[in-house]
Amino acid sequence: MTMQRREMLRNTALAAAAFAFSRDSFARKIESRIINNFPPSKPMIRLGFNENPYGPSPMARKAMMDAINGSNRYPIDAVDQLRNRIGKEYNLNASNVVIGAGSSELLGIVGAWTVMKKGTAIVPEVSFLSWTPAAKKIGLDIKTVRLTGSRVIDLSGMKNGIESNTKLVYLCNPNNPTGTVLPPNELEAFIRNVAPTCTILLDEAYTEFNDTPSMAKLVNEFPNLLIAKTFSKVYGMAGARLGYVLAHPQTISEITSLQPWANASASAVSLAGALASLDDKSFVIYCKTENAKAKDIFYNALKKANISYIPSSTNFVYFNCENYSKDIVAQLEAKGIAGIRTYEKNTRWCRLTVGTVEEMGKVAEAI
Ligand SMILES: Cc1ncc(COP(=O)(O)O)c(C=O)c1O
Missing domain, CATH: 3.90.1150.10 (Aspartate Aminotransferase, domain 1)
Known part of the structure; x- marks a missing residue:
């Protein structure tokens, strides 16, 4: 044995x-x-990490293979191209987009950015909180708000939890691990109400599976709204590590300045795959x-x-x-x-x- x-x-x-x-x-x-x-x-059949068993897409695979040949060069043009392309997807501009090695990298950076203002973060319990231990270590206090009885994020509980030292509210929609979605009108009302005074980090890793509406349309109106997205889920590129944040251009430049070298965290191969994925609608x-x-x-x-x-x-x-x-x-x-x-x-x-x-x-x- x-x-x-x-x-x-x-x-x-x-x-x-x-x-x-x-x-x-x-x-x-x-x-x-x-x-x-x-x-x-x-x-084993691996069903622990919400990966997509079919990815990357055929077009992404080909683009990634081709990109290997150019991997001796820094992928500066590819970063710009992808930022432009993602911007178009949401009727936004390249200046609204920052690319990271997975959305996890950017969730961490947003946490660090918040710590620069010192205070607490309000997060739902239970939700995707892998980024919180690192944020806690560098000084962000984490305050949790229980889900409702039907295990949906409790928006009014989150709102009531905001205090003068609250610097960040994290929402995950659809929520991980519950799979529940907030009604779009309620989520939008929450953002309109809270974002004028407090940063909101909205994690939209899973919106594409069921056409959950993105709140990307609000980023130019609210510099305090940051939306994290990823190529790890419906695009099936978890191992390639490619994610991004959508926000107001001023916010994007603040987040970008916390990356050791602006926009240099994703590889040429991953960027090529992500770019091709966006065209592979089928x-x-x-x-x-x-x-x-x-x-x-x-x-x-x-x-x-x-x-x-x-x-x-x-x-x-x-x-x-x-x-x-x-x-x-x-x-x-x-x-x-x-x-x-x-x-x-x-x-x-x-x-x-x-x-x-x-x-x-x-x-x-x-x-
Ligand atoms: C809600 C949520 N956000 C972010 C991530 C991390 O995604 P990435 O692979 O882009 O770092 C995950 C991964 O499971 C997730 O469930």
Whole structure:
């Protein structure tokens, strides 16, 4: 028996034991296992990181291969080209766009930029908060606001949480891990109300999956509004590390000045892939269609197993294993599927990424 297999069986046994303990230990067990048991070399169905199983698009692949040849040069022109092209997508200009090595880089920089003004950030709990530990380390206090009972971001709670030292409000729409969307009119009203006095960082990593309207139209009106977007999700380029922020030109130049060398963080290959991706509209349609089909398979499996779920506008689903008597992690792992993650202590809510139709068929069988 290989070390890996022995380790997997040991962990499966541990998970079965943990199931009998508190809900909190259930959550911790899953978290530790996703980290320990997820080397990319292992032949598993990977559903832990909301990646797109189909990407990069055929046009992006070709452009990336071609760009390898020019990789001896700094990609200054490519940065300008991509900024222009992204600007056009949103009826904005290149001056409204800053490119980063993934939107994570820019979320971190926006956090650092906020610290320069000293104060607190208000974030929803639960949400995509990977950037907050770094921001905390450099001095930003993080204050959380619980989601509503239906696990939607509580806009009025966020508004009420703003105090004189609040420097940043973070919103993720659609929200990760819940997959929920804020009504566009309510979100716009919130921005109009809050942005005159407080910075809003709006993370729109998943809008394309279900045509969730972007708030990009508001950036020139509100210099305090920064919108983070990524090529990691519907464009399937997570490994290429390409993201961007849309904002007022003055805000963009402030954020850009915090990059060690302005606009130099993305590689020539990634920039070429991103540029080509924006022209490959049929690939985006394909990904959205397949994601919807695969998600339906997953929904049906959850329903059959008496597991309640929140309908998702993204490529992942948040579901509650409260009435499921088996250990879902072990059930999936037995079929070579990894990726269940938990975000709420003392509950049995889990998130799983939606893979291909075939992969979700296997998930359905496992459940
Ligand atoms: C809401 C959200 N924002 C940002 C990111 C990070 O994206 P990137 O790959 O562009 O750094 C993720 C990744 O899962 C995410 O879920």
